[in-house]
Amino acid sequence: MIDLLAFAAEVGDAEPVTITGLGTRGGAVPDVRVVRAPAGIDWVQADEMTVCCGAGTPVDELVTELAAYRQTVALPAGGTVGGALAVGRADARQLGWGPVRDALLQARYVSAAGEVVKAGGPTVKNVSGFDVCRLLVGSHGTLGFIGEVILRTRPLARHSQWFHRADVHDPSDVFTTLYRPVSVLWNGSAVWVLLEGHPDDVAEQAAVASLVACEGPPALPTGSRRLVPPAQVPLLTGGFVAELGVGVVHHAEASDAAVRPERAQVLDHTVRQALDPSGRLNPGR
Amino acid sequence: MNEALLAELRAALTPARVRTGATELGLYRRDASNIEGSAGVVCFPRTTEEVQACVRACVRHEVPFVPRGSGTGLAGGATPLDHAVVIALTKMDRVLSVDAVNRSAWVEPGVLNLDLTRQVAHLGLHFAPDPSSQQSCSIGGNVANNSGGPHCLADGVTTSHILAAEVVLTDGSVVVLGSEAWETHGLDLRGAFVGSEGMFGIATKLCVRLTQNAPAVTTMLMDFESVDAGAHTVSAIIADGMVPAALEMMDQLCIQAVEAYIHAGLPTDAAAVLLVEVAGLPHGVAADAARIVEIGTAHGARSVRIAQDEAERALLWKGRKTAFGAIARIKPNYYLHDTVVPRRALPDVLRQVYEVVERHDLLVLNVFHAGDGNLHPLLVFDKREPGVMARVHAAGEEIVRISVEAGGVLSGEHGIGLEKRDYMPLMFAPADLAAQAAVRRAFDPTGLANPSKVLPSPAGCGDLQHVPEGAWV
Ligand SMILES: Cc1cc2nc3c(=O)[nH]c(=O)nc-3n(C[C@H](O)[C@H](O)[C@H](O)COP(=O)(O)OP(=O)(O)OC[C@H]3O[C@@H](n4cnc5c(N)ncnc54)[C@H](O)[C@@H]3O)c2cc1C
Numbered sequence: 001m002i003d004l005l006a007f008a009a010e011v012g013d014a015e016p017v018t019i020t021g022l023g024t025r026g027g028a029v030p031d032v033r034v035v036r037a038p039a040g041i042d043w044v045q046a047d048e049m050t051v052c053c054g055a056g057t058p059v060d061e062l063v064t065e066l067a068a069y070r071q072t073v074a075l076p077a078g079g080t081v082g083g084a085l086a087v088g089r090a091d092a093r094q095l096g097w098g099p100v101r102d103a104l105l106q107a108r109y110v111s112a113a114g115e116v117v118k119a120g121g122p123t124v125k126n127v128s129g130f131d132v133c134r135l136l137v138g139s140h141g142t143l144g145f146i147g148e149v150i151l152r153t154r155p156l157a158r159h160s161q162w163f164h165r166a167d168v169h170d171p172s173d174v175f176t177t178l179y180r181p182v183s184v185l186w187n188g189s190a191v192w193v194l195l196e197g198h199p200d201d202v203a204e205q206a207a208v209a210s211l212v213a214c215e216g217p218p219a220l221p222t223g224s225r226r227l228v229p230p231a232q233v234p235l236l237t238g239g240f241v242a243e244l245g246v247g248v249v250h251h252a253e254a255s256d257a258a259v260r261p262e263r264a265q266v267l268d269h270t271v272r273q274a275l276d277p278s279g280r281l282n283p284g285r
Numbered sequence: 286m287n288e289a290l291l292a293e294l295r296a297a298l299t300p301a302r303v304r305t306g307a308t309e310l311g312l313y314r315r316d317a318s319n320i321e322g323s324a325g326v327v328c329f330p331r332t333t334e335e336v337q338a339c340v341r342a343c344v345r346h347e348v349p350f351v352p353r354g355s356g357t358g359l360a361g362g363a364t365p366l367d368h369a370v371v372i373a374l375t376k377m378d379r380v381l382s383v384d385a386v387n388r389s390a391w392v393e394p395g396v397l398n399l400d401l402t403r404q405v406a407h408l409g410l411h412f413a414p415d416p417s418s419q420q421s422c423s424i425g426g427n428v429a430n431n432s433g434g435p436h437c438l439a440d441g442v443t444t445s446h447i448l449a450a451e452v453v454l455t456d457g458s459v460v461v462l463g464s465e466a467w468e469t470h471g472l473d474l475r476g477a478f479v480g481s482e483g484m485f486g487i488a489t490k491l492c493v494r495l496t497q498n499a500p501a502v503t504t505m506l507m508d509f510e511s512v513d514a515g516a517h518t519v520s521a522i523i524a525d526g527m528v529p530a531a532l533e534m535m536d537q538l539c540i541q542a543v544e545a546y547i548h549a550g551l552p553t554d555a556a557a558v559l560l561v562e563v564a565g566l567p568h569g570v571a572a573d574a575a576r577i578v579e580i581g582t583a584h585g586a587r588s589v590r591i592a593q594d595e596a597e598r599a600l601l602w603k604g605r606k607t608a609f610g611a612i613a614r615i616k617p618n619y620y621l622h623d624t625v626v627p628r629r630a631l632p633d634v635l636r637q638v639y640e641v642v643e644r645h646d647l648l649v650l651n652v653f654h655a656g657d658g659n660l661h662p663l664l665v666f667d668k669r670e671p672g673v674m675a676r677v678h679a680a681g682e683e684i685v686r687i688s689v690e691a692g693g694v695l696s697g698e699h700g701i702g703l704e705k706r707d708y709m710p711l712m713f714a715p716a717d718l719a720a721q722a723a724v725r726r727a728f729d730p731t732g733l734a735n736p737s738k739v740l741p742s743p744a745g746c747g748d749l750q751h752v753p754e755g756a757w758v
Pocket residue numbers: 316317351352353354355356357358359361362363374394415416417418421422423424425426427428429430431432433434435482483484486487488489609698699735
């Protein structure tokens with residue numbers, strides 16, 4: 001267990017405060033006092049498929065360390081563990097590896113009142129109490145500043161290979177032919193597929209779907225990242241790369257902010273207020 | 286019962302679906318746990334609008350309500366207290382739409398777990414969470430309890446299979462939490478709702494993920510001369526980088542009870558058996574199965590029985606899934622516990638469980654999800670025996686404490702409900718519980734949605750309270 005008392009004291013219990021990791025996902029709120037979460041891996045338990053680390057630990061450092069145990073973690077590369085969780089956006093392997101929210105088992109965070117609070121539990125399976133962990137993921141630090149986490153790890157695949165197929169104008173066929181692909185990307189005219197598993201299975205799957213091995217996925221456009229119902233993906237037009245089955249679409253152009261139904265927005269606001277009544281944690285996020 | 290409230294409920298639902306007869310009230314005063322309460326009235330809405338009408342009426346009259354699916358919950362979550370209004374979702378049981386390409390479906394909460402899987406079987410799909418009660422439990426109940434099952438080891442528990450939920454909140458409004466896309470804008474309110482045990486609102490529609498059926502499956506049974514050897518095998522399989530589709534353990538008393546019941550040729554002299562299932566594409570399945578046999582043998586497995594066909598596979602699973610029926614032959618009553626411990630602590634915790642049970646002069650059968658360290662000690666007894674219930678509860682409390690002390694948690698899949706509410710301080714400090722209570726208040730400021738469950742009353746934080754004696758049946 002990492003000692004979070006010094007971190008809690010730094011966060012304090014009054015006045016606005018912001019937290020930053022490596023600044024790769026937006027960093028600190030401007031003009032607000034900045035704190036950082038502790039970094040470092042506390043322990044790795046490959047036979048439990050769990051790892052405990054400070055939220056300030058770089059994701060890449062964690063991934064390198066876990067590789068020594070032939071394990072990995074379903075967080076997007078770059079930045080810190082805390083930043084990846086607070087933003088809650090998975091990378092293009094979400095279809096096979098699951099969303100970021102499924103990786104967090106337990107979090108110890110500093111609340112708006114400056115207290116160290118625990119959410120979730122240390123085991124891969126746990127339904128004790130309400131799921132505050134899933135609220136923390138994607139909360140952009142507005143509910144609490146995560147200090148230490150226990151994450152679920154996953155074994156590294158025996159074999160992993162990207163494939164490509166040109167001239168695919170309806171990606172549904174490729175998508176339904178494959179058994180649990182890790183990623184299927186489509187840009188309106190071609191697909192890229194990531195397959196993992198036994199090399200012979202990967203080769204057979206690729207053959208059935210007429211895929212050819214390639215270096216890797218295309219560069220994802222960075223203009224905007226939209227969420228659409230997966231059924232709408234085949235209808236998309238313009239410059240994009242879409243994640244099939246998942247509904248994440250990367251566009252070259254910027255897009256308008258998503259509008260959520262009003263009642264959901266109000267509830268969202270009520271939950272934030274319940275945990276940070278004065279809105280001091282990462283104000284404006 | 287409040288007559289004005291009754292009149293409003295009858296007007297909203299028709300009198301036929303608002304029941305106050307002694308039979309219904311008797312049936313609905315408890316779930317499958319041993320905790321009994323009292324229902325004031327039982328309503329059977331058919332639509333979201335009718336659920337809204339029920340909730341609005343309850344809130345207007347400040348009468349608590351309890352959402353209820355099939356009533357198979359084991360923690361008293363659906364047990365109504367103090368003549369609460371029971372809102373039974375069983376008549377909302379339609380599969381509304383299925384997207385076979387993107388593998389999702391919108392369903393009403395009263396759809397039974399196994400019915401959903403049956404209805405999509407022709408598409409080569411299934412709903413992954415498979416509680417042993419899957420023939421009778423509802424998807425709404427699965428969501429409220431974040432239920433698990435043997436195949437959740439590889440595929441994750443219910444929350445990983447719920448994309449969105451339409452929910453009626455206590456202000457009478459309807460809100461959709463989450464979306465068909467796997468991520469959402471703003472907070473993951475969907476994630477908070479899953480596992481909220483009926484205390485955040487009532488789910489009236491759910492968007493579930495469907496999972497592809499595996500092209501290849503190998504199911505095997507390994508038997509061991511000691512429980513420790515079986516438990517070490519479990520850890521070794523995971524440490525080797527494999528996540529089998531299922532990894533279940535039964536101990537000797539359980540094996541004997543099951544064998545007497547289904548005659549599957551189980552080794553009744555074994556101290557423990559492991560039921561291991563590997564699923565996926567054929568080459569990977571073959572390689573994993575071979576490696577698992579190697580690991581098992583290295584850890585002292587006496588024999589490995591690999592199911593040769595679908596019939597034999599079904600028979601091995603039948604052994605696992607009928608354990609509850611089988612125990613009725615030993616004693617008439619059982620109390621099923623549900624805790625989780627780190628896999629590496631399994632041998633030690635199991636040893637302590639046997640000690641506790643022996644000290645309290647009870648019998649225990651263990652049949653559990655060993656792969657994720659999810660223990661299910663099943664205490665069997667005859668409740669007509671004077672004083673036996675006190676021993677059952679005392680032993681249960683010790684088992685919960687031992688699990689938490691070993692680095693585990695209070696519940697892996699059955700939830701907290703009333704049963705474990707007063708144990709929450711064993712795992713959470715007052716500040717942790719306050720955060721959970723704040724989230725609950727944000728969803729339900731009235732406190733009328735299934736009150737008194739999950740969270741111990743603030744006065745009791747730090748010390749253990751107990752569900753009133755008379756409530757246990
Ligand atoms: C023999 C047996 C075996 C079991 N095996 C397993 C197992 O392997 N794994 C496992 O996880 N569980 C198991 N259970 C427990 C139980 O079946 C699950 O918890 C199940 O998900 C409950 O579903 P239900 O429809 O019966 O819910 P209920 O018992 O009716 O309700 C459970 C909770 O959900 C709430 N609720 C119900 N519907 C809604 C809704 N629409 N909106 C909001 N809240 C709602 C209720 O208020 C209550 O708190 C078993 C039970 C039995 C009797």
